[in-house]
Amino acid sequence: MNEYKERLSVKQTVTNKVTGEQITFIETAKDTNGEYLLIEVALPPRGKGPPLHIHDHFEEEFEVIAGSLTVTLGKTKHLLVTGERCVAPLRTPHTFTNDHDHPVVFRVRLTPPSKFEQSVRIHYGLMDDGLTDEKGNPKSLAHTALVLTLQNTLIIGIPLWLQRCLFGLIIKRARKKGIYASLEKYTGQEV
Secondary structure (H helix, E strand, O other), X not given: OHHHHHHHHOOOEEEOOOOOOEEEEEEOOOOXXXXXXXXXXXXXXXXXXXXXXXXXXXXXXXXXXXXXXXXXEOOEEEEEEOOOEEEEOOXXXXXXXXXXXXXXXXXXXXEOOOOHHHHHHHHHHHHHOOOEOOOOOEOOXXXXXXXXXHOOXXXXXXXXXXXXXXXXXXXXXXXXXXXXXXXXXXXXXXX
């Protein structure tokens, strides 16, 4: 019964208030016994994804459902149309954009799922509560460190060792201060 109540209290689709991007959780880590996460992303015309980044704990597979999506892997741009796929392997710098005047819908499979779902729910929840800046970045460095760490995202252009070290220290301090207790409302579970 508690699991059923937990599922009802957490929305299947969340929206980025700044970009208009919508993410629908199709198969969660819980649904797949921690094997993968499958999300569907609706990106508005001329919509941009995150900055160039890497993940060193999971790979992402992109599949376009409708429209056209540009996926950048390293220095190479790949234009994907309906039905086409591409994979961003571990440690490969990547990002995505919608360079067109029509929306795109695509699916992303993250294997294994990391804590990507929790990170998105926290980030978009912070937006809903006005706790991000005009670009959608969390105002709190403790929140930024947690979101990026949960989704195993390291931004290209900033030394990776520095991000890991700094975020680790910030998160440890924030946990000691109880800063993350209020974020449970976004995920339905302890963060």
